[in-house]
Amino acid sequence: MLLALIKKELLALIRDVHGLAALFLMPAVFIIIMSLALKDVYDPPVKTLPYAIENLDNKDFSTTLIDEWAKRHGEALPEYTDWSSQVQSGKLSYVLVIEKGFSDALVSAKSDGEIQLRLITDPGLEGGVFAANKAELIMIASEMRARALLAASRMAMTAPRGRPGAAPIVDAEVNVSAQGMVSAERLATGSRPSAVQQNVPAWLVFGMFFVVASLSNLFLQERECGALARLASFGVPVSMMIWSKALPYLVINGMQAALMLTVGVWVMPVLGGDALSLAGIHWGALVFILLAVSTAAIGLALALASLVRTQAQAATMGPVVNILMAAIGGVMVPKFVMPDVMQRIAEFSPMNWGLEGMLAVLLRGSDMGGVLLPSAKLMGFALLMMLIAVLLFRRRVG
């Protein structure tokens, strides 16, 4: 009897193609995506980040520093007159500013504590990469300073007695470290980068796209019981049926956003975490990108709902599509820790467009200009999905 029941269970499993896909294919795809995405996580891609240098010193030591930095990080991009906005938008990961007195300060036995090297980074630059770059800059500058001081000391020792100029250097008084002349800062945005500042946009976008599962399940239920066919026979136009589904989910997405932001701003500090900072953000841009994410999510939900044939398909497809988009799109693994290839693939995920737009507002303090491109992509995607939904909807209703 047990064997017969086991056989039944196995046959049921084998014949549930979508269930099998969720059981076997999804973990396999997930392993591939996550492995590729996390490939560089223990070897941060500091060498490949786009950067520029502003050299105000223009002396030998600054040139040496630039050469040394280029050996480790590749050539700098051409100097931008307005590098600030490039860094702000994340197009440049950082700018290394070499102040005018750098070369003199480097060989000065007594450091006056003035900052000579400034590393100004993208507000969203990952903490590890930020710290690694700063430490490397201190190390290179310290090495140069040590070599320069040593050379000066040797010159002083070998100089003819009584000759003026080369002051004797007493080791105990000299600080070889260049730490005091190096500063690193994220470009000020009004928002303090923190885990919550990065996580809220990511999971909010993910959550908003989860309407796919809910909407398509209800659609299938309506279709299978004949309620949609009945509405059609009552003369309800397809466009109205679609709108009647889209608008409530637009409101739901809005409520999700309000809830997630509330959790970030007020609940996280109560639980001992960092608070989400909304100080100084452009509210119009935030609402606009949220609207774009919502239309894309609803468009995708409607297209999928029209595409699938059974509730089993809807129950599997929705979550699978969501999770894969999240894995590829930088929600589960931040895009900046992904290798180049995966970063390029991420740019095809609508979740990534939404995430980039949200990060632009919440992390980089962008205004409308900063969210226009991701919003346009999202709305274009939404339009395409709606078109598919309308084309398939009528057939499915019948």
Next chain:
Amino acid sequence: MLEIRDLAFRYSGADRSALSGVSLNAARGKILGLLGPNGAGKTTLISHLSGLLQVQQGRISIGGQPLAEIRRATPTRVAVAPQEYAFYPMLTVNENLECFASAGGLGGTRKQQRIAACLTFAQLERYAKTRAERLSGGLKRRLNLAIALLPEPDFILLDEPTVGVDPQSRAFLLDAVKTLAKNGAAVIYTSHYMEEIEAIADSVVIIDDGKVLREGTLDELLGGGEAQVYLGVDGVRGASLNELLAGFGASTRTGEDWLVTLSAGKTPLALLVALEQVGGKIRFAEFGRSNLEQIFMALTKHSLRD
């Protein structure tokens, strides 16, 4: 009068037509029983009437005006109560009625009047605030019917409205259908329960393989006063049996048995004697009018359908 003339339809990719030249009439104040085995083409016909399928060939009209035009102007003039429970299980009875009344273009006082009237007609007042998913099978059928009646349609198509209900609910539903016709609606009623059709239909159409096999009033179909003998006989078969039966009237084979419509002047006794004289052993013999099931089985054969 709803008229269907030479309606033919083939689904894309199908190797044969779902409907081939179907013609029938449904008059106001009358009930038309639509019979056919599974796969006969009933659903395709219903989908045409509910506007879910476009006419490929032939014509459907009401009072001479094409159905498509009528549906564009007043889509709720023809209502369909589908076989499925076509409503929202998570909504209450009243919420379902509200939703579909609005979908049917009703509003204001008229909407509330129609909801109240349909609740009363289907005797659902006590359940107005009950979620549809918690209703019994019979109550769900009544709700299904009530929704169809909301816009006061002139033509009502009921697709197996009594499936899975107890005898009491069935009797109630059949009475309700008769009342609809009495009130002036044209009712097309499909069912696999022949006795239901016999009980309420004024006329019957039997379709199979997308074609109309027989059409007429119940009297016409059930023999129209002609004497019929339904019999089973052993010991004689083949051409000799055919020849013998042909001498007494028109005969139709239903499985191992025969239905003989006696010609004028022929008697059942003479038929039975003739059979015995050629060595036949009468297993059984029924004399009188055929019932609908016998005619249906004779016309649609006994083979199982998809």
